Amino acid sequence: MRLTHREKWLAGGLGVFVFAWAIYALGASPVLERIKTLNRVIPEKQSELEQVRAKADKYMALDAGIEELRARIVSQEQTFELYPFVEALIGKCGLSQNLETMNKQELDLGTDYRETVVEVSMKGLKLPQIVDFLLKLRSSEVVTGVKSLYIKKNLTDTNLLDSNLEISSLKLSQG
Numbered sequence: 001m002r003l004t005h006r007e008k009w010l011a012g013g014l015g016v017f018v019f020a021w022a023i024y025a026l027g028a029s030p031v032l033e034r035i036k037t038l039n040r041v042i043p044e045k046q047s048e049l050e051q052v053r054a055k056a057d058k059y060m061a062l063d064a065g066i067e068e069l070r071a072r073i074v075s076q077e078q079t080f081e082l083y084p085f086v087e088a089l090i091g092k093c094g095l096s097q098n099l100e101t102m103n104k105q106e107l108d109l110g111t112d113y114r115e116t117v118v119e120v121s122m123k124g125l126k127l128p129q130i131v132d133f134l135l136k137l138r139s140s141e142v143v144t145g146v147k148s149l150y151i152k153k154n155l156t157d158t159n160l161l162d163s164n165l166e167i168s169s170l171k172l173s174q175g
Contacts, residue, residue, distance in 0.1 A: 074172065078171075080171070082104070082167065083116070085169075089137060089140070093132055094129075095122060098122040099120070099122055100123050113171065114171050115168055117147060124154055130151065142169065143169055144167055145169075
C-alpha cells in the first residue's frame with residue numbers, strides 16, 4: 001500500500017496526537033487530580049494535626065499531674081490515717097459541736113494504691129465555716145480531696161446549713 005506524502009503527514013500527526021493524548025491521560029491527568037485532592041486534604045489534615053498536638057499537650061499535662069500526685073503519695077507518711085486527721089481538723093475549725101456522724105470506708109485501687117474515704121455529716125453551720133474547713137483541708141500537707149459535697153438549708157433554722165461531704169485520701173498499699 002502506497003501512501004501519499006499528505007497521507008503520511010496526516011498519519012504521523014494522528015500518531016503524535018494519540019501519543020500525546022495517551023501521555024496526558026495516563027500520566028499528567030492522574031497527577032493533576034492527585035495534586036488537586038492533596039490541596040483539598042492538606043488543610044483538613046493540618047487542623048487534625050493541631051487537634052492531636054493539643055490533645056498530646058493535655059495528655060502530657062495530665063501525666064505530669066499524675067506523676068506529681070504519685071510522688072506526693074509516696075512522700076506521705078505511711079502512718080498517716082485520714083479519719084483522725086479529719087477529726088482533728090474539725091476540732092481545729094471549731095466544728096466539733098456541729099459534727100453529727102463520721103464514717104470511714106477503705107477501697108483497694110488495684111495492687112498499688114488504697115483509697116480511704118471519710119464521710120462527714122455536720123449540722124447547723126454557716127457558709128464561712130464550711131469554706132474555712134474546705135480551705136484548711138485543701139492547704140494541708142497530706143494528699144486529700146473532696147469526693148462529694150452536699151449542702152442544704154437546716155430544717156430548724158434556715159439561716160444555717162447542713163452538709164454531707166466525702167473526703168478521700170490515697171495511700172500506697174502495704175505489700
